[in-house]
Amino acid sequence: MTVHRTIENVVTSTSNLAAMARRVEHGLVKGLEIPVALLVLCEILLLFSAVVARYVFHVPLVWSDELASILFLWLAMLGSAVAFQRQEHMRMTALVTALKGDTRRFVELVSVAAALAFLVLILPASLEYAIEESYVWTPAMNIQNSWRASALPTSFALMLVFAVLRLLQSSNLRLALGAVAAIAVVFCLFWALKPVLVGLGNLNLLIFFVGGVAACVFGGVPIAFSFAIATFGYLILTTRTPPLIIVGRIDEGVSHLILLAIPLFVFLGQLIQMTGMARAMVAFLASLLGHVRGGLHYVLVAAMYLVSGISGSKAADMAAIAPVLFPEMKARGADEGDLVALLSATGAQTETIPPSIVLITVGSATGVSIAALFTGGLLPGLILAITLCFLVRWRCRNDDSSQAKRASRRQIGKLLVTALPALALPFVIRSAVIEGVATATEVSTIGIAYSVVAGLVFYRQFDWRRLKPMLVETASLSGSILLIIGAATAMAWGLTQSGFSTALAQSLSSLPGGAVTFMIVSIVIFIILGSVLEGIPAIVLFAPLLFPVAQQLGIHQVHYAMVVVLAMGIGLFAPPFGVGYYAACAITRVSPDAGMKPIVGYIVAMAIGLAVVAAVPWLSIGFL
Structure with missing residues (x-):
């Protein structure tokens, strides 16, 4: 009787935790949808105004591209957070969907835990990157570039929260904790092998960019995170490249105004x-x-x-x-x-x-x-x-x-x-x-x-x-x-x-x-x-x-x-x-x-x- 009651209490606590996670997620999403919608609208109005000013009135808005670039990074990063919550990031699910029952649920939770691990590791570097950018001033508007670069840690933090909330909403917390533990074990194993990896030279390209990417992609990890995890692992474990550089390269890739x-x-x-x-x-x-x-x-x-x-x-x-x-x-x-x-x-x-x-x-x-x-x-x-x-x-x-x-x-x-x-x-x-x-x-x-x-x-x-x-x-x-x-x-x-x-x-x-x-x-x-x-x-x-x-x-x-x-x-x-x-x-x-x-x-x-x-x-x- 006591065991039965204990099981009921555990199930009730799990359900309450999942319900609370859903409410928190719903509130965050509602608060996030308004700024991302406004960012898209502002970009449309800004660029159309620039065309009209230049082509019709022959008075170019010299600051328009700079402002568009700032808003664009926020749009891209907050949009990626919305996509993460909606589970709309591009990923390969052919193998995952072929699995059944708890095996499939576990693999899906492992993919969430893998993304969570990357976000935990990259967030401090993105904060450091935003602080470093405060020493750079934009040429046309003369404002600190940290206003723009802050989009990166903000987005990573939001996605981190969404990943945790998704794990908490799992119908089986044991599987969720097992997924987190599995990713932690893999991370510790690679960290322990760091001295060995350093000596392998270009063989690491096969380990990280072929084996690592393939394992992540076929395991259902979103493609963006599969690339990021492999890159982070390769550069941190086999080179002396600081994580700050990785954040800078992500910023560079996203920031092309075209x-x-x-x-x-x-x-x-x-x-x-x-x-x-x-x-x-x-x-x-x-x-x-x-x-x-x-x-x-x-x-x-x-x-x-x-x-x-x-x-x-x-x-x-x-x-x-x-x-x-x-x-x-x-x-x-x-x-x-x-x-x-x-x-x-x-x-x-x-x-x-x-x-x-x-x-x-x-x-x-x-x-x-x-x-x-x-x-x-x-x-x-x-x-x-x-x-x-x-x-x-x-x-x-x-x-x-x-x-x-x-x-x-x-x-x-x-x-x-x-x-x-x-x-x-x-x-x-x-x-x-x-x-x-x-x-x-x-x-x-x-x-x-x-x-x-x-x-x-x-x-x-x-x-x-x-x-x-x-x-x-x-x-x-x-x-x-x-x-x-x-x-x-x-x-x-x-x-x-x-x-x-x-x-x-x-x-x-x-x-x-x-x-x-x-x-x-x-x-x-x-x-x-x-x-x-x-x-x-x-x-x-x-x-x-x-x-x-x-x-x-x-x-x-x-x-x-x-x-x-x-x-x-x-x-x-x-x-x-x-x-x-x-x-x-x-x-x-x-x-x-x-x-x-x-x-x-x-x-x-x-x-x-x-x-x-x-x-x-x-x-x-x-x-x-």
């Missing part, structure tokens, strides 16, 4: 969905092609091409198109597995369509002109679209199209008038960059202003109640992306200091076959990296290493960018590891098993298109 385009284009993608612009484009395309065999499949390819040119976010692209087309496609007898496979393929196909976030990342990491990348990305994406359409035509050759009605010219004209403001948006964005009206960072604000006006005046769809959730979602998604870039920058710096970068460049530049062999090897590398690490971390890690080699071998950097970005996209959307494929399945609510067989043909079609793009440089650089 990356401010990421949250702004993410918000723009949500805006075109809310205002009905995406739906209008799809309806017009369907009126043109909906009556032919496989017509809506062609509409899906074309719609993803157009929408990708607006939103810059693959998840936003798929979420905008799939709910509009899939019900009608299923009603006409289309196989849902084939549909999700084609949706995934179009996600990979449109990676080079501007304003692609991956292209922006390439420009940031390598110094290649963003305008040149935007111009060069149109034809390669079109080539892959053509190869996909050939496969669609073959697969749909026996479909019954008798139920599909041809739209009348009057209907097509009416839908065209409705879709014109939406169809014009990609051209407005690209023209603003090419004509020099706005930079690649600022141009998204023109698209946002255009979409707001179109939604209010033309489409009359603008739900003000959705504005705050959209701003918070923008901060969360952007924070998860930007923290990966920061962590990958720190990791790339660690690899550079080890001499690995130089050795890799020398070995690749000396491959037999010259540029052709190097291009083939690069395609294979980026398909694998895209599948395992997702696109952005793969680009940040390897683009600075491989682009100089490509240039040395006579390959135009824009051409090389198109090839590796498309290769990365194929890996990102290819099962069994490509997380883009599972995102497409989640958006369409189709079982991943259903699309496994159909997607093979689409991958082959895209591989043929990629081979054409790689073999014909003019497709990438002909209009530069």
Whole structure:
């Protein structure tokens, strides 16, 4: 009886602790959502004001970039804290989800404990970094840089608290404590082996950057933290590098002002969905092609091409198109597995369509002109679209199209008038960059202003109640992306200091076959990296290493960018590891098993298109 009562008391205490942790977390989240929403809004207004002041009134706001940079770091870091609480940081869950029961719960708790350990270790260094930055004054606004750098310890502290609260909310505290103990044991083991590790030299690269990263990624640790943990372990245990340097490298990676385009284009993608612009484009395309065999499949390819040119976010692209087309496609007898496979393929196909976030990342990491990348990305994406359409035509050759009605010219004209403001948006964005009206960072604000006006005046769809959730979602998604870039920058710096970068460049530049062999090897590398690490971390890690080699071998950097970005996209959307494929399945609510067989043909079609793009440089650089 006494034992039974003791068990009941323990269960009650655990439940009370979990409930208290949930209440504390809820309060923190509510308090955090307001500032991150305001930060996104302030960045939009600030950059749009800078464009108007410079282009319309010819009075540039000399302090605008400086203020935007300060706000941007806060946006990125607080956004990453929101993403951490929402469990929206990019991570690989294929192996974790295959586990069952307490084993799966334990592994998930270990991933939280691993992130917690890193945050505990990095927080003091980030505080020291913020204090050191107090001696630096900004040139235009003349304020201490610590106001900006304080975003790092603030974010790390918030994520640390969220990690502790998540562990406390576990239904089994024994498993949570076991997870913390397991991470503590691993840390103590590596610390005890420090004298041995120091003597291993470059073998540590395999231990930390291959074994360590792989163990973390496949164990479900968010990719940003997987990179950060491996980098921290390598530099602290095998070199004399202080943790302060790691914080500085993360700051450097996040702080490229060109990356401010990421949250702004993410918000723009949500805006075109809310205002009905995406739906209008799809309806017009369907009126043109909906009556032919496989017509809506062609509409899906074309719609993803157009929408990708607006939103810059693959998840936003798929979420905008799939709910509009899939019900009608299923009603006409289309196989849902084939549909999700084609949706995934179009996600990979449109990676080079501007304003692609991956292209922006390439420009940031390598110094290649963003305008040149935007111009060069149109034809390669079109080539892959053509190869996909050939496969669609073959697969749909026996479909019954008798139920599909041809739209009348009057209907097509009416839908065209409705879709014109939406169809014009990609051209407005690209023209603003090419004509020099706005930079690649600022141009998204023109698209946002255009979409707001179109939604209010033309489409009359603008739900003000959705504005705050959209701003918070923008901060969360952007924070998860930007923290990966920061962590990958720190990791790339660690690899550079080890001499690995130089050795890799020398070995690749000396491959037999010259540029052709190097291009083939690069395609294979980026398909694998895209599948395992997702696109952005793969680009940040390897683009600075491989682009100089490509240039040395006579390959135009824009051409090389198109090839590796498309290769990365194929890996990102290819099962069994490509997380883009599972995102497409989640958006369409189709079982991943259903699309496994159909997607093979689409991958082959895209591989043929990629081979054409790689073999014909003019497709990438002909209009530069």
